[in-house]
Amino acid sequence: AMIDRSLPKPDQDAGSYAAITEISLLQSLGYHIVFIPDDCLDSPKYTSQLHALGVEVLFSPFFFSSSVALNFILPSVCAVYITRYQNVEKHIKAIRTFSAHMPIIFNNADLHFLREIRQANVLASEDLLQKARKTRDREVKVMEQVDAILTYSEYEQAVITSHIFRSDIIHKCPWVVEVPNTLPGFDERYGIAFLGGYEHSANIDAVVFFIEQVMPILRAEGQPISVYIYGSNMPEAFKKYSSDDIFIEGYVESIDDVYLKHRVFIAPLFFGAGVKGKVLSAAAYGLPCVLSPIAIESTGLAHSVSALVAETPQQWADYVKRLYFDEKEWSVIAGNGTTVAKTLYSFTKAKSMMESIL
DSSP, X not given: OEEESSOOOTTTOHHHHHHHHHHHHHHHTTOOOEEEETTOOOOHHHHHHHHHTTOEEOOTTTSSSHHHHHHHHGGXXXXXXXXXXHHHHHHHXXXXXXXXXXXXXXXXXXXXXXXXXXXXXXXXXXXXXXXXHXXXXXXXXXXXXXSEEEESOHHHHHHHHHXXXXXXTEEEOOOOOOOOSSOOOGGGOOSEEEEOOTTSHHHHHHHHHIIIIIHHHHHHTTOOOOEEEEOSSXXXXXXXXXXXXXXXXXXXXXXXXXXXXXXXXXXXXOSOOSOOHHHHHHHHTTOOEEEOHHHHTTSSOOBTTTBEEOOSHHHHXXXXXXXXXXXXXXXXXXXHHHHHHHXXXXXXXXHHHHHHHO
């Protein structure tokens, strides 16, 4: 059984993409997946996608709640895979009541309290820091009760170990990116691209930073470069930025429309946790990235080798220009990024990692 907050919507957010990937990996190892959305809501589009993959889905009105669905299916399952600590809090008692030995695999998606601490520090907010302390206590309590903890980041593995005082149950969760057979070259691409789900405030702040602090520098230096802003749940306030060199695109159904068209990908994220799937996808598609230190974390990419890492607005402008106008450097960074994706994030490697976890 697999439990997450809702049906995966892979065209909406990276967490859903990860869920679909992990379903595929588990199926490749011979497991049948029964998916329980914690909100118990059906969606014809996304339920059909899971059915097409051979996944059984339990939802309303056939089940009154996710708890009812879980109790119904527990006698038939060999393990429960739960994403997000809130869902473990909600369901662990029922699982342990049914069987003290039922394996519970916990995928934290990212380490929430680490993300909240970083946000609190960036914003110098004592209120957010107090919230982070409460989140930490909840997450650590959950981690002390499960059989396996999956995290996408080595940084988070170290942080978790320092809180639960053991490392044997902590595992690197595999991530998969597909590298297209043919990739457009430098001259076939144009513009800078940003992609993010705007329910995460870090993505909103990233857009505001780049448009308000970096674009004026690029404009002042007289080299025209357009930026294209993509992503779901885009704030209405972004419309005010629309101009001759800023294109507010919003939701995009196919990531090919982002990763195969544009010349440079940016991720000016100043707080967060986990691994940034959009960065790995950009690298896989031969789209070189300018990244913040947070955005490059745990990707396997390296500054001046397979990406460029910027911190100040002037650095952001300089590095974007370097990749945008220097075809030689662009080609080196793009090629090395694709190599990282092929080497570290293949389905074959991911399957081996998941088998080892199980």
